[in-house]
Structures are given as structure tokens and as C-alpha cells.
Amino acid sequence: MKAQDAVSLTRTLLGFDTVNPPGRERDCAHRAGQLLKDAGFSVEFFDYEPGRTSVVARIGGSEAKPPLCLTGHLDVVPLGTRKWTKDPFSGETDGDKLYGRGTSDMKSGVAAIVVASINLSKILRGKNSPGIVVVLTAAEEGGCVGSARLAELPKLMGKAGAIVVGEPTSNYPMVGHKGSIKFHAHFRGVSAHGSMPQLGVNAIYKAAKAVASLEAFQFGAPAHPVMGGPTLNVGTMSGGSGVNLVPDAASIGVDIRTVPGMDHEKLIARLKEILGDAQLDVFSNLNAVWTEPEKAWMQRVFELCKPILNEKLEARTAPYMTDAANLLKVYAGAPVVVLGPGEAAMAHQTDEYCRMERIGQSVAIYEALIRDWCGV
Numbered sequence: 001m002k003a004q005d006a007v008s009l010t011r012t013l014l015g016f017d018t019v020n021p022p023g024r025e026r027d028c029a030h031r032a033g034q035l036l037k038d039a040g041f042s043v044e045f046f047d048y049e050p051g052r053t054s055v056v057a058r059i060g061g062s063e064a065k066p067p068l069c070l071t072g073h074l075d076v077v078p079l080g081t082r083k084w085t086k087d088p089f090s091g092e093t094d095g096d097k098l099y100g101r102g103t104s105d106m107k108s109g110v111a112a113i114v115v116a117s118i119n120l121s122k123i124l125r126g127k128n129s130p131g132i133v134v135v136l137t138a139a140e141e142g143g144c145v146g147s148a149r150l151a152e153l154p155k156l157m158g159k160a161g162a163i164v165v166g167e168p169t170s171n172y173p174m175v176g177h178k179g180s181i182k183f184h185a186h187f188r189g190v191s192a193h194g195s196m197p198q199l200g201v202n203a204i205y206k207a208a209k210a211v212a213s214l215e216a217f218q219f220g221a222p223a224h225p226v227m228g229g230p231t232l233n234v235g236t237m238s239g240g241s242g243v244n245l246v247p248d249a250a251s252i253g254v255d256i257r258t259v260p261g262m263d264h265e266k267l268i269a270r271l272k273e274i275l276g277d278a279q280l281d282v283f284s285n286l287n288a289v290w291t292e293p294e295k296a297w298m299q300r301v302f303e304l305c306k307p308i309l310n311e312k313l314e315a316r317t318a319p320y321m322t323d324a325a326n327l328l329k330v331y332a333g334a335p336v337v338v339l340g341p342g343e344a345a346m347a348h349q350t351d352e353y354c355r356m357e358r359i360g361q362s363v364a365i366y367e368a369l370i371r372d373w374c375g376v
């Protein structure tokens with residue numbers, strides 16, 4: 001398979017509607033998995049729910065050194081409310097641009113991972129190569145659910161010594177990203193007639209006081225030299241059922257982005273104190289991902305990227321979350337690079353596109369990273 005094939009594989013993967021919700025990654029997962037199987041990989045499929053399929057494929061392997069993990073997600077976000085001028089699923093092109101939902105985020109990255117892996121399969125199959133493990137996940141969008149479920153299966157996941165995440169960076173090697181805590185807080189009150197508020201307990205007042213406290217919240221954590229400081233945003237608020245009633249229920253939705261070194265459990269305990277008797281429903285809790293740029297493997301990544309990207313490389317981090325936060329639960333201590341052909345600015349946009357030249361570059365970079373890791 002040549003670099004050109006990664007473009008055509010991107011188009012093939014685009015043709016599978018994996019818009020999440022509902023996801024339906026199964027057919028897309030099986031197509032990618034079959035290609036790897038045909039190239040000699042041992043492939044396992046894992047459905048955390050019917051149709052929500054992830055792929056774990058490995059080749060090579062030795063006792064001396066764990067494999068390199070390459071990972072990407074198969075689901076894509078909904079098309080949005082604005083009308084597309086291009087077909088989101090057929091892979092229309094215009095010059096070097098390939099259009100469609102998931103071209104940047106991140107079926108091009110998945111295709112480049114699969115093609116690079118297949119290209120090197122013959123030499124990896126031999127003994128004494130650490131080998132690679134390809135992890136293609138379901139349900140990354142909206143909370144990294146698929147990878148969270150995979151992280152509960154250490155036997156299936158095995159080991160990995162470093163992780164390459166093919167999320168959109170225009171092939172710039174990013175050394176990490178912030179963590180996140182997302183929660184709803186539900187406030188209870190006592191209903192009464194709007195003309196007699198003294199007889200009730202107003203849940204909206206409780207929520208409003210909590211929102212004011214959250215706006216003034218001080219993390220007390222030092223800013224990270226590359227990522228900056230942690231952030232907190234109250235994104236939703238709802239409550240009450242009629243203007244002439246004392247509301248007995250209100251809730252808020254909060255999104256916190258953390259930096260390396262912050263203790264999420266301690267932070268949640270502090271928030272609980274502020275929120276009083278509110279019921280806290282934490283639906284996403286993922287640590288920040290950070291690899292010291294001076295680390296030997298990261299320096300190798302920079303070196304291997306430099307001739308292909310032709311630019312000076314410095315430590316930068318991605319603005320979004322990735323599955324690496326979950327994969328590190330099973331691949332503890334592994335350095336992580338986020339590097340993929342998509343354009344970060346195109347993720348989740350109407351008329352999403354990626355540049356086909358970047359897909360070929362990604363294949364070359366992934367091959368270089370695999371060869372370097374496996375010494376082949």
C-alpha cells in the first residue's frame with residue numbers, strides 16, 4: 001500500500017456513517033480490522049454495546065520491549081445545523097482538499113495509521129521486534145467512552161511503551177493536552193405558590209449562589225509553562241417549571257479543564273464543599289496528558305518529524321481531549337504524542353476537510369516512528 005492508498009482508505013472510511021450519537025462504528029471497525037487481519041495482524045473486536053465496536057490489532061512483539069501503540073477514533077460528530085455545500089460522506093475533493101465529516105477528525109488519521117502499519121507488517125512479523133498495537137476506538141466524541149471501557153480490559157489491551165494519537169494537528173507533534181472534569185450539579189428545593197415564596201425553598205437561588213461561587217473559584221494551582229492555567233466554565237443552567245411557582249429543582253453543567261499535576265479527587269471534594277447539598281453527577285473525569293519534551297522518545301519524534309515537516313519544532317499542546325487520557329490507565333507511564341494529518345481548526349466544522357498531502361506525510365511519519373521504535 002502506498003501513501004495514495006491512505007487517501008482512498010480515508011474516503012472508504014468516510015462512507016461509513018459513524019455519526020455519534022448514535023455511533024454505529026461496527027462496520028467501519030470491521031473494514032479497518034479486516035485490512036489489518038489480511039496483513040497478518042491478530043485482530044480483536046470489542047463491542048462495549050451492540051454496534052459500538054473498537055479494534056485492537058497487534059503484530060510482532062518481544063519480551064525485551066513493549067510495542068508502540070497507534071490510536072485513533074472511528075466515530076465523528078453530527079453534521080450540525082448549517083447546510084453543507086459538499087457531501088459529508090462521499091469524499092468529494094477540490095484541489096488538495098478532501099471534504100467530509102471526519103476527514104480531519106479523524107478518519108484520515110485512522111487511515112494513515114492503518115496504511116503505515118500494513119506497509120511495515122512484513123518486517124514486524126519477524127521475531128524480536130517489539131511490534132505495534134493499533135487501537136481504533138468507538139465513542140470518543142462526547143466523553144471518550146469507548147477508550148474508558150477498553151481501559152478496563154488490561155488483558156485485551158496488553159502493554160505499550162509509547163502512544164501515538166492520530167488526532168488532527170496538521171502533523172505537528174503535540175506533547176499533551178489538558179485534562180477535564182465535567183459534571184452536572186442538581187439542586188433541590190421545596191415548591192410553593194409564587195405568591196407565597198416564604199413557604200418554599202427556591203432551588204434556583206441555590207443554583208445561582210453556586211454559580212457565583214464557581215465564577216470566583218480559585219484553583220490555587222500554578223499555571224503550566226506550556227498549557228497555561230486550569231479553567232472553569234458553567235455551560236448550562238436550568239430550573240423551574242413556571243413563573244408563578246417556587247422552583248423545587250435546578251441544575252447547572254460545569255466544564256473544568258485541568259493541567260498536569262492537579263489531583264482531580266481533591267478538586268472534586270473542594271467543589272462538593274462549595275456546592276453544599278447539591279447532588280453531583282460527574283460524567284467525565286480524565287487526567288491531563290503531558291510528556292516532558294526533553295524525554296528521549298519525544299526528542300526522537302521531533303527529529304523524525306523535522307525533515308518531513310520542514311519547520312522548527314517546539315513544545316506545544318493540543319486544545320482538545322484525546323483517548324490517551326484513558327489509554328494511560330493501562331499503558332501507565334508511556335510517553336504520548338498527538339500527531340495526525342487533520343486540521344485542528346476543521347474539527348467539528350461544516351464542510352470539514354483535510355489536505356491530502358498531509359495524509360501522505362502522516363503515513364511517512366508513522367512509518368518512521370514505527371521503524372525507530374522497532375529498530376527495523
Ligand SMILES: [Zn+2]
Nearest residue numbers: 073105106167
Ligand atoms: Zn477527534
